[in-house]
Amino acid sequence: MAFFPWKRFLRSKTAWFSLLxxxxxxxxxxxxxxxxxxxxxxxxxxxxxxPPMWVNDAAGAGVAEFPLGTDRVGRDIxxxxxxxxxxxxxxxxxAVPLAALIGTLLGLIAGFRGGRLDTLIVLLTDIxxxxxxxxxxxxxxxxxxxxxxxxxxxxxxxxxxxxxxVSWVSLARLVRINVLMIKxxxxxxxxxxxxxxxxxxxxxxxxxxVLHVILAWIINxxxxxIILEAVLGYIGVGVTGATEGGEFNVVxxxxxxxxxxxxxxRNPLILILPSLSLMLxxxxxxxxxxxxxxxxHQEQQ
Numbered sequence: 001m002a003f004f005p006w007k008r009f010l011r012s013k014t015a016w017f018s019l020l021x022x023x024x025x026x027x028x029x030x031x032x033x034x035x036x037x038x039x040x041x042x043x044x045x046x047x048x049x050x051p052p053m054w055v056n057d058a059a060g061a062g063v064a065e066f067p068l069g070t071d072r073v074g075r076d077i078x079x080x081x082x083x084x085x086x087x088x089x090x091x092x093x094x095a096v097p098l099a100a101l102i103g104t105l106l107g108l109i110a111g112f113r114g115g116r117l118d119t120l121i122v123l124l125t126d127i128x129x130x131x132x133x134x135x136x137x138x139x140x141x142x143x144x145x146x147x148x149x150x151x152x153x154x155x156x157x158x159x160x161x162x163x164x165x166v167s168w169v170s171l172a173r174l175v176r177i178n179v180l181m182i183k184x185x186x187x188x189x190x191x192x193x194x195x196x197x198x199x200x201x202x203x204x205x206x207x208x209x210v211l212h213v214i215l216a217w218i219i220n221x222x223x224x225x226i227i228l229e230a231v232l233g234y235i236g237v238g239v240t241g242a243t244e245g246g247e248f249n250v251v252x253x254x255x256x257x258x259x260x261x262x263x264x265x266r267n268p269l270i271l272i273l274p275s276l277s278l279m280l281x282x283x284x285x286x287x288x289x290x291x292x293x294x295x296x297h298q299e300q301q
Contacts, residue, residue, distance in 0.1 A: 015291045020266040021284035025277070028082055029089040034077035038066075040251045049266055069267045071259050079271055088281070090239060091229055092155060092222045095163040096268030100218050103168035104210075107175025112183060121172065128169045137162045137232070143182055159232075163225050171217045178210045212292065219289040224283035230254045230278055234261070253278060 030037060048069040062069060068077040076110035110121040140162040182188060188205050196204075233254015253274040260270035 002178070012291055014287050018284040018288035018291070021280055022288070025085055025131060025195055025281055028087040031084045036076075036082045038076035038079045039082040040075060040079040044070070044073060047074040048072055049263070050074075051267055052269060053099040066249050068273070069270050071263060071267075071270065077256075077267070077270055077273075080256055081253075081277070083251040083276065084114050084253040084256055084274060088226045088229060091159055091163075092225050095158075096167075096218055096221045098160060099164040099167040099221070100171055100214060102164060103217075104175055106168070107172040107181060108206065108210075109204030110172070111176040111179025112198070112202060112206060120175075125169045125172055128166065131166065133166045134231070136166050137228070140165065141232070149227060152283040155270075160228060163228065167221060167224075171214065174213050176208055178213055179206050182206055182209050216289050216292050219285050219292065223285045226253075226278065226281060230274070232255055240288070 006026055014220050047063075047066065047070050050066050051062045052069045053067050055062045066076050066078070068081070070076055071080075093210055106121050106124075110118040137159075141158050144158040144161065183201075183206065186202060191201055191205060200291075230253050233252055234257040260268075260274075262275045263270050
């Protein structure tokens, strides 16, 4: 289906809720340097383990300068939450499109060309699909981490490469199956009989009719990579080396999960707030994808 019914889509309250949540978090990610009240990596040993500003008990009193409190080295939790949003969105909107590009190209080639090339690509997808995804990611991250400088950008590049290397397989299979079905239809056969080139058939007939599949896959995988970063950060394999005493430059939701393990009793917001943010973002993207699939299915009937 080359045309997507945007009017019907935008009449949906679920779609508007999803768009609103994504827009809010997207703006937080873009405006992080202006929204964050402090440098998220700056230490302040005179302000360590402060509770939220509304807490005033025997264990300590919060201050307005740090609305959500500070961690064990005095870093502002609110600033780290805001910058963590930016890290998650940068990761999602670089790794997922890269994986989509690889999967789409290989799926189109396999489905359209067929023959030995199709067999080779299918074999390649079988090999990659047999690998345990998270373990493969951890191995790639550890390998690249020993090669690249231990910086936030290098860690982000490592995660992007690792995720793209393991996640393109499912989209390649989806695109291949859809191309195999579409290329047997009369309008494709008629275009070929009239002398249309392969490039014309792919760009004007095949690709437009699988765009909704690609779009749904991208939207479904954005929460997947955000969750994966949080999981890897929680176990200490995140944007940078998040080990005790060495996680001070980690500005991500995964880094907050890692730091929150030992600080939950003092300030549960370190875990609760990134968890709620993660849940809201993931639910909004999943609902958005479900709406696209539902409307597309109705249009095709």
